[in-house]
Amino acid sequence: MTTPYKFAHDAFAAALQQTYSFLTDGEESGQSVRVAGRIILLRRQGKLAFATMRDSSGEIQLFALNGVAENFEEFSKLHLGDWVGVAGEVVRTKRGELSVKVASWERLAEALHNFGDKWAGIADFDLRYRHREADLWANETTRRSLQRRSEMVRSVRERCWAAGFMEVETPILNAIPTGAVARPFVTHFNALDSDFYLRIAPELWLKRLVVGGFERVFEVGRVFRNEGVSPRHNPEFTMLELYAAYWNYEDMMSFTEELVAGVAMDVLGTTEFEYQGRQLSLTTPWARRSMAELTSEALGDDLSVHTPRAVLVELLLERGVEVHASWGPGRCLAELFEVSCEPSLWDAIFVTEYPVEVSPLSRRHPRDPELTERFESYAATRELSNGFSELNDPVDQRSRFEEQARLGAAGDDEAMRIDEDYIKALEWGLPPTAGLGVGMDRLAMLIADEANIREVIAFPTLKPLRD
């Protein structure tokens, strides 16, 4: 069956509801409009038919009268899910529903499959994630969450541009996976007969652009990590990474809190909102507490990166954490922080002064060379961002990479590898620079009030069906 190749429409449901709010019950406006959308409900009553149509803006009723609407019989037999284009007068029915009184209409596409229960929608996760198109049609919350994500990304971009950052793109196919601590996906480049890795972070490329003289750069892009899936992890996810020359990590914390709070304002109109039934505050300024401080507080002990390793190990073992032989005091402190503090960090907060041992790309803290000028922000018990003053000393960077390589040799398959090109870039001179990474999916979860990361990803990674 041939369907139309186009339909010229001049009105949207939501705007019509607004514009014609003055119409009284049974009143006709005399104005004709052309609307298009999808039939989501249909009620026939003899020589009348009422359809609820949804377009991208909202919903409006279509009112068809036998003898007035062309092809009335066919109209009354439309299927739920069919796309239609309708021309007719804007009226309000006797029972008070704003409607387009159908004069002429066309079916733009036919829905051959059912789109879920018109009351209960679609509940089956497998079906919802594998056929998001049906989920979007059937479930309001899915539409809302993905819409909010889109608004969030837009807000992030606009705020970065407004702050003088230049948007750039860096390679996804990488000969060496680096810039983060994670296992990569491997692929093969036939023409070069070489294995390549999907990037685990764009970090080093972006800093090379700063070396080259682009003083403020950012990238919103997909990164890939070959790890387990969970309600908070998708193997491909979206990161905002941003670098500013001449800033240190404190400047970057200020920028981060303004950015995140600003995004919440743009999308939700507030920085105080409910997340999963509990009030959450992103209002600035955020608390800034050091990792050692928070951990000491939680455990009632005076702990730091200088606490004897044996003491930290003992505390970890008491909490059921398996301690690896390669962990130094820095790693132990970080692990201790994670188990004892993380679950209680609810309102937005910066955790600062990370051990150098777990921060191979961060600049050492001037007051303590075992610490770095690094922060992570937390909200709703989850890590939201990671930032630091960038290590710009090529000699120190090489020794950090070498330490990582030792860990790799000792069996840590997530340890960083030596990136000679990056060291050479540093030898050309990286000005004092601060960097930031924000997990956009995690932020979207907060903004959309979703507990599962898949709800804010249009097409989450699923195992392919076999059998």
Next chain:
RNA sequence: GCGCCGGUAGCUCAAUUGGCAGAGCAUUUGACUCUUAAUCAACAGGUUCCGGGUUCAAGUCCCGGCCGGCGCACCA
């Protein structure tokens, strides 16, 4: 990867102790000139996720597999 839970009509869900596999919505047919998840009547709709096993008898019990949810691990 490990543990717990789940998978029944297109969708949402029932099915007692192991005893004829059901309802609502959607689809099809009919009635109805102001409906709002319209209503009413009727028809049709099944590899109970897949493969084995136990049993007179399996949606239900056992074993294996597939997919998903949650937790753990890994991480952001």
